[in-house]
Amino acid sequence: MRETVLAVEGLTVYRGTYEAVQDVSFSLEQGTDMAIVGPNGAGKSTLIQAVLGILPRQSGEVTILGQSLSRSGVLPMPVRQQIAYLPQNFLFDRRLPMTVAELVGLGWDQLGLSLPWVGGRARRLAIRQALVQVDATHLMHQPLSGLSGGETKRVLLAYCLVRPRRLLILDEAPAGLDIRNESDFYELLHALKQEQGWAILQISHDLEMVRKTCDRVLCLNRRLLCQGGPDLVLSPDNLATAYGSEFVRYRHQHSEN
Template identity: 35%
Template sequence: MRGDFTLTHSEPLITADNLGLEIAGRQLLQNITLELQQGEIVTVIGPNGAGKTTLLRLLLGLTRPTSGSVWRRTDLRIGYMPQRLQIDASMPMSIKRFLLLGQPGLSTDAAQAALQRVGASQLSDANLAELSGGEMQRVLLARAASRKPQLLVLDEPTQGVDVGGQSEVYQLIAALRDELGCGVLLVSHDLHLVMAATDKVLCINQHICCEGHPEQVSRDPAYLELFGDKVAPYTHQHNHAHSLSGDVVDEHGCNHSGHHSHNHSNNHPDKQDERK
């Protein structure tokens, strides 16, 4: 899923240096250091209550850290996609109106182009309260990308999306990165899918447990300790599995890259919501 975009290792989009947050004597985060470059997809993973959403709030300047510092590139344009959106079903609102709401200067054409970018142009006149989970996430992604941001910040972008649609969302994110040349910082617990759709993984549990390339993190003892019961390859209803890179792996763990002809079944248990 990683596109052909070439990273530009110049001035980073955002950096955090020994970032920490303590509230009422409880240490929520400590010693978080990271850097995100233009064109780079960085994924933050961790168990429930690890501080993932809290980290996003610190990086966005919505919460003030009690230690360390955050630096953002001057005039950095940020597009933010929240994990959930509370909708009042008694107040009908079209998707077009929702995209324009609170975004002065955004034209109707730009809003329509944003929908087209995520494959949802047909939803322009639909009622926001009547969208499916997958449609809602596409619309939220379109809104986040509507001003062509330099940095996309996405909190659980596949929330409420069925298993079959989750990989499509990650493909959309990679395509947006390639088209806009933006950096992407996202929070996820879709371990199997996201590991093949990101350039760098940051695994946290109040602090950084491990970080690096997805394949490197997947073998790290700290990662295995946190997710040992969830690191089996992403499987379908047939006699093989897929590695983190998407290649076919047989029962002995041997890699069989290339195409395989059969229909995939998406009969997987539904995802459970995650508390941050």
């Protein structure tokens, strides 16, 4: 019996007066890679931001590693430390003076009250190892301002990997990576899942990749349309319900070519 890392029960989230996510329930076990698919505006990002406590929820319960997320988005710090999140658009002020090593180090730190030099050697080692994992050691002392989109993604992934975690939440993570880096990226996710038992929740638009790499799929269009293995959820009938029948006809013509 695998441990449940994340349990969501009847989650409803409003954006302004608009009900962006309606009554969604699912659970995610350790060592499982779950994809959330659905058309634009389906509430995928809203859903994971509510799970993380970034957005407030209207109703429902979110439980992570046995601890429930409070209404105001508070989770005990030791649980927070087990979660990593890679946002879709990492927009930051490029005039900010910060190097890659400094950013990755922020992923290692416990964000309570602590002296800034705590950790020293172990911290530096963890930063280096995380950068090795994403093949970015050469960027270590570069300022963030000079990174390309793909490099930024890899560095952010190192920020997530710099400490062992139990739950990794990715919002369209590989967007911006080229093909070689994208396949490296999926291999890395696979290794984290298999070898360290990470649970992964990712939003994806790449249905082929989802079919190949994910264990479970949630199909979302404000409501949860269906969930299960990729073959079930990504069947033409289910896709037609989510994206409309035009989309499915288009995709089928493409995959036959």
